[in-house]
Amino acid sequence: MTAPRNLVLVDTSAWICFLARKKFPQIKKWVTTLLEEDRVAITGPVFLELIQGTRNQKEREETESRLEALHWLNIEERHWQQAADLGFRSRRKGLTISAIDAIISVVAIDYSCELLHYDSDYNLISENSKLKLFSNTA
Numbered sequence: 001m002t003a004p005r006n007l008v009l010v011d012t013s014a015w016i017c018f019l020a021r022k023k024f025p026q027i028k029k030w031v032t033t034l035l036e037e038d039r040v041a042i043t044g045p046v047f048l049e050l051i052q053g054t055r056n057q058k059e060r061e062e063t064e065s066r067l068e069a070l071h072w073l074n075i076e077e078r079h080w081q082q083a084a085d086l087g088f089r090s091r092r093k094g095l096t097i098s099a100i101d102a103i104i105s106v107v108a109i110d111y112s113c114e115l116l117h118y119d120s121d122y123n124l125i126s127e128n129s130k131l132k133l134f135s136n137t138a
Contacts, residue, residue, distance in 0.1 A: 007041040007071050008034050008134050009108045011117040012049040027118060030134070034116070041071040043107045045100045073111050075103065082106040086129060095124055105131045 010018075010031060017024035018031040034040045047067060054060040083102040090097050097105075101121050108115045109130050115122060116134035126133050 005037075005039055007039050007073075007111065007113045009041045009043060009073065009104070009111070009113040009115050010034070010046070011104060011115055011119060011122065012046050013119040014116045015046070015050055016053075017118045024118070027116070030116060038071075041073050041111070041113055042067055043073040043104060044075050045104055049100070073107050073113070075107060076110075079103060079106050079110060082110070086125070090125070090128060093128060095128065097121055097125055101125065105129060108132070 014027055014031060017027040031040070050063055050067065051060055054063050080103070083099065083106045086106055087097055087099065087102045090102075098121070101119070102125075105115070105122070105125050107113075109132075114132045114134040115126075122131065122133060125131050
């Protein structure tokens, strides 16, 4: 299944950098540009992690409202099997990846999205799968 307009799935780790008051100017620039171009995608586990990290009801409501404007990538039954397979194959190569990282990775792969992240585990996943990491070539 192909996502429209070259969407980029933004991982929780990149959102945390984007929302930080200081540091991470490159990630802030990339996310801002992708938002302006309406190319940002989100999926359930990222939504879950972001909402779980909010400090109060007001922040939760503001965060949910902002996330509603993004492109939602649904997780299908096949994605769970693919994530389990990715985890199994990774473990056989001596790599342990979290279940959340595995499901986010297979969703990005299946929807033909690049993944924007700030988590070195995704570098290892991309070296051992078809996961494409965001690279700003502009």
